[in-house]
Amino acid sequence: MLLPFSSEAQLLQGTGSWRDHFPYGKAISVCQAHGYIFCATPYAVFAYNPTDGSTTRISKANFLSDVGITAMAYDSYSGKVVVGYENGNLDLITLNSGNNIPDIRLSSLIGDKGIYDIYPYEDRIYLGTGFGIVVLDAASMEIRDTYFLGENGVSKQVYDLYIHNGIIYAATEEGLKWAHLNNTFLANFENWHYVEDLPSEIPPHQVVIFDEHMVLAIDNGANDLVWYKPLAGGTWTSSNSGDYYRVRKFWNQGIWMTIAGNYSFQILQDDFDYFHHVAEIKGQDVSSYYCIIDEWGQAWSADEFNGLMMYSYFQPTSQRIITPQGPRSASTRRIAAYNDNIWVAHGGVLPYWGNVWNTSGVSAFIGETWRTVPADTAGNFANCNSVTPFVADFMSAAIDPLDNNRVFMGSYDDGLIEMNANTMKGRTRNANTSNGKGPKPDPQGTGETADMVKVAGVAFDKDGVLWCTNSAHPEALHAIDRAGNVYDFNLQQLIGNGNHIGDIIIGNNGFVYAVVVNKGLLVFNHNGTLANPNDDNFKLMTDADGNGKLPSTNVLCIQEDLDGEIWVGTEQGFAIIYSPESIFTQENYNAEQIYIQQDGNTQILLATEAINAIEIDGSNRKWIGTRNSGAFLFSDDGLQQIYHFHERNSALPANNVYDIAINHANGEVFFGTEKGIMGFFGTATNFDNEMKNVRVFPNPVRPDYEGNITIDGLAYDTNVKVTDIQGNILFETMSEGGRAIWNGKRFDGERPASGVYLIFVTDKNGKADNVKKITFIR
Numbered sequence: 015m016l017l018p019f020s021s022e023a024q025l026l027q028g029t030g031s032w033r034d035h036f037p038y039g040k041a042i043s044v045c046q047a048h049g050y051i052f053c054a055t056p057y058a059v060f061a062y063n064p065t066d067g068s069t070t071r072i073s074k075a076n077f078l079s080d081v082g083i084t085a086m087a088y089d090s091y092s093g094k095v096v097v098g099y100e101n102g103n104l105d106l107i108t109l110n111s112g113n114n115i116p117d118i119r120l121s122s123l124i125g126d127k128g129i130y131d132i133y134p135y136e137d138r139i140y141l142g143t144g145f146g147i148v149v150l151d152a153a154s155m156e157i158r159d160t161y162f163l164g165e166n167g168v169s170k171q172v173y174d175l176y177i178h179n180g181i182i183y184a185a186t187e188e189g190l191k192w193a194h195l196n197n198t199f200l201a202n203f204e205n206w207h208y209v210e211d212l213p214s215e216i217p218p219h220q221v222v223i224f225d226e227h228m229v230l231a232i233d234n235g236a237n238d239l240v241w242y243k244p245l246a247g248g249t250w251t252s253s254n255s256g257d258y259y260r261v262r263k264f265w266n267q268g269i270w271m272t273i274a275g276n277y278s279f280q281i282l283q284d285d286f287d288y289f290h291h292v293a294e295i296k297g298q299d300v301s302s303y304y305c306i307i308d309e310w311g312q313a314w315s316a317d318e319f320n321g322l323m324m325y326s327y328f329q330p331t332s333q334r335i336i337t338p339q340g341p342r343s344a345s346t347r348r349i350a351a352y353n354d355n356i357w358v359a360h361g362g363v364l365p366y367w368g369n370v371w372n373t374s375g376v377s378a379f380i381g382e383t384w385r386t387v388p389a390d391t392a393g394n395f396a397n398c399n400s401v402t403p404f405v406a407d408f409m410s411a412a413i414d415p416l417d418n419n420r421v422f423m424g425s426y427d428d429g430l431i432e433m434n435a436n437t438m439k440g441r442t443r444n445a446n447t448s449n450g451k452g453p454k455p456d457p458q459g460t461g462e463t464a465d466m467v468k469v470a471g472v473a474f475d476k477d478g479v480l481w482c483t484n485s486a487h488p489e490a491l492h493a494i495d496r497a498g499n500v501y502d503f504n505l506q507q508l509i510g511n512g513n514h515i516g517d518i519i520i521g522n523n524g525f526v527y528a529v530v531v532n533k534g535l536l537v538f539n540h541n542g543t544l545a546n547p548n549d550d551n552f553k554l555m556t557d558a559d560g561n562g563k564l565p566s567t568n569v570l571c572i573q574e575d576l577d578g579e580i581w582v583g584t585e586q587g588f589a590i591i592y593s594p595e596s597i598f599t600q601e602n603y604n605a606e607q608i609y610i611q612q613d614g615n616t617q618i619l620l621a622t623e624a625i626n627a628i629e630i631d632g633s634n635r636k637w638i639g640t641r642n643s644g645a646f647l648f649s650d651d652g653l654q655q656i657y658h659f660h661e662r663n664s665a666l667p668a669n670n671v672y673d674i675a676i677n678h679a680n681g682e683v684f685f686g687t688e689k690g691i692m693g694f695f696g697t698a699t700n701f702d703n704e705m706k707n708v709r710v711f712p713n714p715v716r717p718d719y720e721g722n723i724t725i726d727g728l729a730y731d732t733n734v735k736v737t738d739i740q741g742n743i744l745f746e747t748m749s750e751g752g753r754a755i756w757n758g759k760r761f762d763g764e765r766p767a768s769g770v771y772l773i774f775v776t777d778k779n780g781k782a783d784n785v786k787k788i789t790f791i792r
Contacts, residue, residue, distance in 0.1 A: 098129025632751020
């Protein structure tokens, strides 16, 4: 069984392993299995143990094969929880295993393959999909039948399924249909019949038989109505839950029935004699997607905003809200990391850099704990504009290297925002709060958006000076020094007015690099004198020969490596500025691309890829995030490919990787994708030239452990030797950054016998740390 997340378990997570950083606040389905409550979100599943209060995460990092969950149910015949996805993928899971059935996803069907309902019945599992019904054999885990229910056998979406007294009912987009389950020719659409005499011409989207009544949910325009009628005959009766109330899911078992809706869930019992409406639990509004009742009469609701909610009518004090920690949202534009401090900007812009009005707020992963801030300006952010009551479109974050509790974020709505990591409160640092200096709104702006301040890029230099970009204003760059002095830099002559200015980095030589959207890369040298504009140098690098020769003027990202080289990602591959000082000293200076040999041909590395992100690890290797092909890890010179992760060969949630950041304290690589954040524990951490805290884990190595052994806290390019007590060398390697990896085997490929072994570490200058010991237990 997976252990619940704890700080110790996270810190010592094995190198090469994955863990998810998905949001668990939005839950869409719930079921009970083996004494656990399983709760599904669009991204992952977690299992809650009501006895001890522990949670177990089940995601693409371990037993799931995908993201985009649309349905879940427990199949008692196989003892598995069945998970369906929007692309037709299907998983059958337990707490510690997962089996994938990709047949629907891989099928040649064109159109909607999503799984919208899962109905286990005897030894079959019936799937309501975007094209019809698929029948799965629960014993062999093979697909037995496919039913296309539309007129003339065409594909039609099936919203909901229910089986009663040998009759299967299907709520489809054409109407409510039924068939005898023992009919061996259900693949023939003519054996499916419409349910006549419905209360509305609009097809129902939910159906259930409860206490010998047929119950339907039907769209009534501004809301949904619940209709019910005795199976033996009679008239339809409607139940109105209020304006704008939408029924999301029916559930029933035995004497219980529930109705999950966007403002509450409702509990019914015994011929509609008992009716209870639950709109609030522990002070939180209920917005339910699915609700079940357990054997003790407790209601478990998959909630849109609160994860898993438990309601007990008989014991109100036992009510609970269970939300495993994670960020506020799966959306990510940029991730900032400084050792154990990770901050996520959840915003973004449209392709033409218009606002998407993302109001997900702020998320920070500090010391192995996720902390989140809603985007409302009233309670969490001060001195914001009045365009909206929220801070929208966070674009980037920068952690103060001299005070990690001080973080600056850029918003394409409210400009520059300073966050306090202790209080998790923010305040703007725009011109209206800084004596007229700092980021400003578009001087040509009109109407209700005239007060918007657009800051996309923020970064600190090595001296702790904060820099930011300012779109749609002549003063496109600003700096704030340690004393709080603000400096404005007018770039109108070089790049004009009204441009969108994106990401920014500061090189170790003091040069400022900023993306000018669709125009190229701005390079600015203030010569160490912020207050003196007379010695400033500017240059806009483009795709022109002699003026940068970038692969494209649509620059998407920039990064400096450990050698001071600038790596520039564009929509048509990347290029490298090997000698940044030459930008201003050479009349004609070009960036360079990397040429490789492939299939006997010479070609440019990743020339056809849009490069969204570049990150440098502790060994100067390059992580590359692309728009369509996932993530790559290359050697320090870019010539050797070490990893290529994509959504089908790894735990990466999606191939569109918006950003990559590294926690250099433990080597975890954060991939921010269009479907959430996933972490990978890499081999290179930040190096410590003093080697004051060399660590070896796991230690001891127990008989059932099969993973790598990690030696951490090393200096750059450290030699590591493992010997037995007699001094015989079992293994030798060089560190990647501050970390070395041993597979736990001798040179001959065999694992050492039980006993104590010695680890000697020596840096490139001959400095050695105290000998470490590691114990093997066989």
